[in-house]
Amino acid sequence: MPILGRFTTVNHSIMARKRLFFTVRRLFHGCGGMAAIRWLRRENLSILMYHKFPEDTSALDRQCHYLRHHYHVISMSSVASALRSGSPLPDYSVAITVDDGHRSFYENAFPVFRKHQLPVIVNLTTGPIDAQSWLWFDRVSYAFINSPLQAVTLPSLRMGDGLEAPWRNTVEDVVLEGAERRPRLADEWMERMKSFPDSTMRQILSELESCLEVSLPSKPPGPYAVLDWEQVKIMARSGIDFGSHSVTHPILTRLTGLAQVEQEIRGSKGRIEAVLDRPVAHFAFPNGQPEDISDEVLRVVRDAGFITAVTTSGGQVQRGDNPYLLKRISCKPVMPDYQFRQHVAAFRVR
Ligand SMILES: [Zn+2]
Structure with missing residues (x-):
């Protein structure tokens, strides 16, 4: 042929x-296939996890409408009470969490969740809010997307397990052509950076920006902007709950010593409590994969007085699950309606 x-x-x-x-x-x-799946899993809880929100909220509006009509959306405090007492949650329960604390939540998503009267908890990274500065992973993304170069030589960061390795020893030639390629490269380098101790990771970050010939604006622009405390207070008065997501969004197991872990967890909790004058009871692990959560980290979270902690491991929560290792389901405010419905029911979610 x-x-x-x-x-x-x-x-x-x-x-x-x-x-x-x-x-x-x-x-x-x-x-009615989805209705059958929802019915089979009606006793499980789906904790949804969002991050940034685009200006166009039409898909988010449909998602909220769907949740209002097909699920019981409950607060994380109701989740905590049920898990502690062992009593069942209402059938078809869902909780909504938003991580990191970007300004796009206040500007775009908050009016939509308020319109539908859905309880939401926003887990704040307090350091960037205090300094009105960057979350570290947004710096990586910005640098790759805004580099004036078409090709660059970068440290490859592929040295064994990366823990004590001289990470500058190997380099990689990278082509930056193509708008779609750059966010993918940013994600790839971000993943590689996560295997290093936090202090080394921050050195790598500066080196990457210099290799990519990008100078960062002091205030993160557009989708990278973070909330300010006034916005947090306004939303708290309108019923939004706030949880802690650490001070600087490190991978807690990559910090050096217990004092740093304590500072990240207790420091963030104390800061939000001081601003809002109310207890902060819920924690979200930065990065949140099983390898990012050690027994020591769990103990600090419990001892700090949190009553739940959410991870980024995918799946639903069942009766009897550990309230400090709650699974979530990643949702995007732009995903097609059919896919959102599948995700909420934990159907075909990887
Ligand atoms: Zn996060």
Whole structure:
């Protein structure tokens, strides 16, 4: 078969498979498949996890509408009470969490959640709010996206387990062409950076910015902007709850010594309590994967007086689960409606 003919046949078979997949999905949703999945999992709790919010909130508005009509959206304090007492939650329970403390929550999402009267907890990283400065991972993203270069040589950060390695020893030539490529590269380097001790990671951060020839604005612009305390107070008066997400968003197991861990966890809690004059009872682990949470970190969180802590491990919460290792389901305020419905029911969520 000529090459072009073979290519066309392969292309047709991919398109046929896609069409079949769309048809099956439409039939599944149209015939009440999601209602059946929701019913089977009605006793489980889904804790949704959001981060940044775009200006266009039409999809978020539909998500809130769907939650209002198909779920009981409850506060994290209700989650804590049920887990402590062992009593069941209402069927179809959902809790909504927002991590990091970007300004886009106040400007874009808060009016939507308020309109639908849904309880939300926002987990704040207090250091950047105090300094009106950058979250470290946003610096990586900004540097890759805004570099004036088309190609660059970067430290590869691929030295064994990376813990004590001379990370400058190997370099990698990276092509920066293509707008889609840059966010992917930022994510890739961010992941590599996470394997280093926190102090080394921050040195790498400065070096990356200098290699990429980017000078950061002192105040993070646009989607990188963080909340200020006045906005936090306004939202607290309107019923938004606030939790702690550390002071500087480090990976807590990559800090040096217990004092630093205590400072990140207790320092953030104390700062929010001082501003809002109310107890802060809920914690969200930065990064939140199993390897980021040691027994020592868990003990500090418990001893600091938190009653729940959420991770970024995916899945629903069941009766009897540890209130300090709560799983969540990542949601984006721009995802297609069918996908959001699947995510909330923890269906086909990786
Ligand atoms: Zn975070």
